[in-house]
Amino acid sequence: MHSKPIRLWLSGALLAASVSLAAAQGGRQPFQQPDERQPEIYFPQAPRPGEWRKSLGLIFTTTPPELTEEVRVSVPAVDFNLQKGLSKKLFLTGRLQTQFVQSNLGLGLRWATPLSDRLFLSVGDDMTGWFGALLIKDVFNSQAYGLQNFPNLSLGYRLNRDLQLTVRGEGILDMYYRSKVGTLAVVDNKWQVNGFAVSFVLEQPFYGNQHVSLGFRAAYSNFNWQFWSLYDTFDRNLFYPQVIFGFIL
Amino acid sequence: MRVIPYVLISFLFLVFLGCRKQYEAPVPYEFANAPGAGRFTAPVRQSIEGVYGVTDGAAQFGEQVALKWSYVLDGADTTHFLSIFTGVDVCFFNLEVEPQADILALTGYWRKLVNTETGRTRLAVRVKRNGQLQRYSGGLTAGDTLVLDGVYGNRTAEPTQKLTFTYRRPLNQKPFSILAHRSGGRTSDLLSVSENSIEIIRLASRLGATGIEIDVRYTKDGVPILYHDNSLNLRLIQKNGLDGAIEKYTYQQLQTFVRLINGERIPTLEEALETILTNTTLNFVWLDTKYIGPMDKVQALQQKFRQRAILARRDLRIVIGLPTQGAVDAYNALPDKENTPILCELDTAITRSLNARIWAPRWTLGPQTEEVLAMKSENRTVFVWTLDEPKFIEQFITEGRFDGILSNYSPVVAYYHYIGQ
Structure with a gap:
């Protein structure tokens, strides 16, 4: 059994290992100017002012055994990212994830700066709203929606001219939740810490000029919007592993 | 050289998969399961059932609780237990009578089902008569109020935090x-x-x-x-x-x-x-x-x-x-x-x-x-x-x-x- 402090320590150690790896290679000759850009979505570097960048892909999230017991459900969500540079270091982020019966729209602001020619940092905050509705004869007459906030910190490292690694840590805050079955509804509008997540994403070329994001996200949280219809009642951080794949357009 | 990042990210993924937390909530109290009800005679047990206000311990267990007896039969033996149901985090208390005590005493544990919080508890049943808490052995008169007071703790620690329940009204008797x-x-x-x-x-x-x-x-x-x-x-x-x-x-x-x-x-x-x-x-x-x-x-x-x-x-x-x-x-x-x-x-x-x-x-x-x-x-x-x-x-x-x-x-x-x- 791992206690929470041990897991937090481990997360920190992983982050530190990534930074150390970056720092260890940081003494090499610069191979690229810091303000040069590869096609990227996760990498903590702002688009040039006025420039748009976008990606389209899929996210696979696996259900924790506490919720679906012997069954493992991994329904893909379509994942669309849109970003716009506001200044040299500041940019807007937008993200839509959808499984059609449930969707999540996020808007955020991020500030990014190079720490060296290889190492980059960003801090930001994303606000997301999610909505789900299920109407299935004799099974569901349910809807739910909510608001969550994700303060985040990303470290990016250019491993070589084509390959970029991003490590992102996020806090997950619940701000609002409303659930309705038939004519009954419950609301929870207390702000509370829901959990945290750590992502590791590689961005690289993929056949010719196409670039992709490929990574995973480990979320430890009480609630995950994709599984609102499972009506999780646990006040425990459950593990939601996610695999991320997206084409940078 | 290009393979190293992929090996690293795969390793990290495996580390995280291995970090799925295993939760545990062992019962912090060992029940004696002694047959009988000791000083808790049938009229006493009946008088104790009800809805109580929580005076001490409300932050942990909510403003009110419901007390209900149950029993298990083993041949000719009957073992009685008092359950306390709270409205916070699906919390319940399971208590057994202390037959050796010279007062109406109960001991056991509490548990919140939504998480792993649990702890031991000890309670005594007393009656508030003319503003004074007195020993209770059955026989309530007009103006009397039952009070269960004692202590609760966390996990296996010795209970030290004050807990007081004061009788408010009978349980809802509607069939359900x-x-x-x-x-x-x-x-x-x-x-x-x-x-x-x-x-x-x-x-x-x-x-x-x-x-x-x-x-x-x-x-x-x-x-x-x-x-x-x-x-x-x-x-x-x-x-x-x-x-x-x-x-x-x-x-x-x-x-x-x-x-x-x-x-x-x-x-x-x-x-x-x-x-x-x-x-x-x-x-x-x-x-x-x-x-x-x-x-x-x-x-x-x-x-x-x-x-x-x-x-x-x-x-x-x-x-x-x-x-x-x-x-x-x-x-x-x-x-x-x-x-x-x-x-x-x-x-x-x-x-x-x-x-x-x-x-x-x-x-x-x-x-x-x-x-x-x-x-x-x-x-x-x-x-x-x-x-x-x-x-x-x-x-x-x-x-x-x-x-x-x-x-x-x-x-x-x-x-x-x-x-x-």
């Missing part, structure tokens, strides 16, 4: 079925006993249940047993190298090689019904049909224990749940099906066509007030399943028209039912 899912609750709620075990059946009343739902499957050699999942897996059983469908194994193989997650044997349906009849006060059993195929063996056991309950003058209803069209077909193939009590989980039309006396829709369809009232006007009982969200449990009890709720959280169903006015 508090049905515990999987014989008492899910294994994932970290109870001390496994779902669908004999041990949890004996515990169910202390968790607030008046009835239980149990999952019935057949072994390879046709013995009806209690087990929920399609396969043997580490969610429900201890590691033993066996896997696959439980129907692949004979009863003897399961008895020899398989232990449930907390060490119990997988019980047969007959053992479960025997326990319910002879050791508990449960008055309702919902046999959930998890098998595909003939229902005759389950029907035979149902009829056998119905007869035994009638002879023992036990108020006990045993019904076969029909969750699928396959189960309906198996029921329709039975001889003497008219004398086989059933519960239909399908729509109202099928319920009527089967003349099922109980209709049990899913809670995710909402209160369905019109349909519920129509079914009740036809003298049918209506339950809703499997409802665990505490806020919705409160709403279904206060605004719904149901006769009972099936839940993994029977303590919170008990709380909202008993505090009703």
Whole structure:
């Protein structure tokens, strides 16, 4: 059994290992100017002012055994990212994830700066709203929606001219939740810490000029919007592993 | 060189997968389970039941609680327990009497089912008379107020934090079925006993249940047993190298090689019904049909224990749940099906066509007030399943028209039912 402090320590150690790896290679000759850009979505570097960048892909999230017991459900969500540079270091982020019966729209602001020619940092905050509705004869007459906030910190490292690694840590805050079955509804509008997540994403070329994001996200949280219809009642951080794949357009 | 990042990210992924936290909530108190009730005579026990205000400990357990006695029978011995149901985090107290104490004393533990919080507690029953707390030994007079005061602690630590409950009013006496899912609750709620075990059946009343739902499957050699999942897996059983469908194994193989997650044997349906009849006060059993195929063996056991309950003058209803069209077909193939009590989980039309006396829709369809009232006007009982969200449990009890709720959280169903006015 791992206690929470041990897991937090481990997360920190992983982050530190990534930074150390970056720092260890940081003494090499610069191979690229810091303000040069590869096609990227996760990498903590702002688009040039006025420039748009976008990606389209899929996210696979696996259900924790506490919720679906012997069954493992991994329904893909379509994942669309849109970003716009506001200044040299500041940019807007937008993200839509959808499984059609449930969707999540996020808007955020991020500030990014190079720490060296290889190492980059960003801090930001994303606000997301999610909505789900299920109407299935004799099974569901349910809807739910909510608001969550994700303060985040990303470290990016250019491993070589084509390959970029991003490590992102996020806090997950619940701000609002409303659930309705038939004519009954419950609301929870207390702000509370829901959990945290750590992502590791590689961005690289993929056949010719196409670039992709490929990574995973480990979320430890009480609630995950994709599984609102499972009506999780646990006040425990459950593990939601996610695999991320997206084409940078 | 390019391979290193991929190896690193794969390694990190494996590290994170290996970090799935295993939660535990061991019971911090060992019950003596001494038969009898000591100084807690029947009138004293009856006077203690009720809704109490929480003076000390409200931050942890909420503003009010419901106190209810239950007991377990073992031959001629009766062992009494006091349960306290709170409205916070599906928290309950389980207390036994201290027969050696020279006052009315109770000791045990509390547990919050939504998380792993638990701790020990000790309480004494006293009476507030003319503004003074006095020893209570039964016999309340006008103006008297019962007070349970004592201490609670966290985990196995010696209890030191003050706890005071002050009597407010009697429990809601309206008939209502508090049905515990999987014989008492899910294994994932970290109870001390496994779902669908004999041990949890004996515990169910202390968790607030008046009835239980149990999952019935057949072994390879046709013995009806209690087990929920399609396969043997580490969610429900201890590691033993066996896997696959439980129907692949004979009863003897399961008895020899398989232990449930907390060490119990997988019980047969007959053992479960025997326990319910002879050791508990449960008055309702919902046999959930998890098998595909003939229902005759389950029907035979149902009829056998119905007869035994009638002879023992036990108020006990045993019904076969029909969750699928396959189960309906198996029921329709039975001889003497008219004398086989059933519960239909399908729509109202099928319920009527089967003349099922109980209709049990899913809670995710909402209160369905019109349909519920129509079914009740036809003298049918209506339950809703499997409802665990505490806020919705409160709403279904206060605004719904149901006769009972099936839940993994029977303590919170008990709380909202008993505090009703």
